[in-house]
Structures are given as C-alpha cells and as structure tokens.
Amino acid sequence: MQTQKAQKIDLSVDYPCPCHRRGNLTPIALTEAFGCNRCQRIFVVQESGYVIEELSTNYPYKKAWRWTGNQWSTAHSGLGRAYLPLTLIIIFGVVFLLLVTTLQSPLSSSMTFRAIAALVLSAMLVLMLWLACRR
Numbered sequence: 613m614q615t616q617k618a619q620k621i622d623l624s625v626d627y628p629c630p631c632h633r634r635g636n637l638t639p640i641a642l643t644e645a646f647g648c649n650r651c652q653r654i655f656v657v658q659e660s661g662y663v664i665e666e667l668s669t670n671y672p673y674k675k676a677w678r679w680t681g682n683q684w685s686t687a688h689s690g691l692g693r694a695y696l697p698l699t700l701i702i703i704f705g706v707v708f709l710l711l712v713t714t715l716q717s718p719l720s721s722s723m724t725f726r727a728i729a730a731l732v733l734s735a736m737l738v739l740m741l742w743l744a745c746r747r
C-alpha cells in the first residue's frame with residue numbers, strides 16, 4: 613500500500629512514464645495532457661490535477677496513476693480493477709441468458725445443446741474482454 617500523499621501534477625514539469633521507466637512524459641501544449649516519448653501514449657490529468665489517466669478506448673478499465681513525489685502509484689478510477697471481476701460475471705450472465713433464449717440450431721433444438729453453445733460463446737467473450745482489460 614502506498615501511504616505517501618499524492619501531489620498535484622504540474623503541467624509544466626516533465627515526469628517519467630508510468631508504463632516505461634525510460635519514457636518521459638512531456639506536457640502537450642494547450643491541453644491538460646502529457647505524451648510519452650517512448651510508448652506514444654497520452655495521459656490526461658484528472659481529478660483536479662491529482663491523477664493522470666491513460667487516454668484509451670479500452671473501456672471500462674482505464675489505467676490511472678497518482679504522483680507521490682518521486683514515482684507513480686496506481687490509482688483506481690471509475691469502474692476500475694476492483695469492479696472488473698463483477699462486471700465480467702454480469703456480462704457473462706447476460707450474454708449466456710441472451711444466447712440460451714435466442715440460439716436456434718437446425719440440427720438440434722435441445723436445451724442441452726443450446727445451453728452448452730451459449731456457455732462456450734459467453735465464456736469466450738468474457739475471456740476476450742478479460743484479456744483486453746488486463747493488458
């Protein structure tokens with residue numbers, strides 16, 4: 613656990629990149645954002661300047677960090693890591709139910725077949741989501 617107090621992020625200062633130790637974050641002019649010169653990621657300053665959040669299309673999980681004075685510490689933001697397993701279980705349940713009720717097979721209309729097919733498909737979807745979120 614990080615006990616160091618988070619410090620306000622200064623947009624005129626260069627910080628190390630939270631993803632790559634050798635990367636440097638440089639402020640992007642006229643925005644409240646930093647860009648990394650190594651991994652080309654964009655980090656937006658959030659929460660009144662105490663948190664940077666990776667600009668990403670990878671919802672619902674977005675990475676965020678707090679500056680403790682000499683290093684970044686992971687911050688949970690929004691539907692962060694804490695809610696990820698719950699979110700995945702809910703998605704799994706919804707997709708499973710949807711597939712069970714909508715799957716039609718010309719070969720077999722048995723409930724068992726539909727249940728197994730739905731289970732496999734929803735498991736694959738959740739696995740893909742989980743892998744995407746865990747990068």
Ligand SMILES: [Zn+2]
Nearest residue numbers: 629635648651
């Ligand atoms: Zn970087």
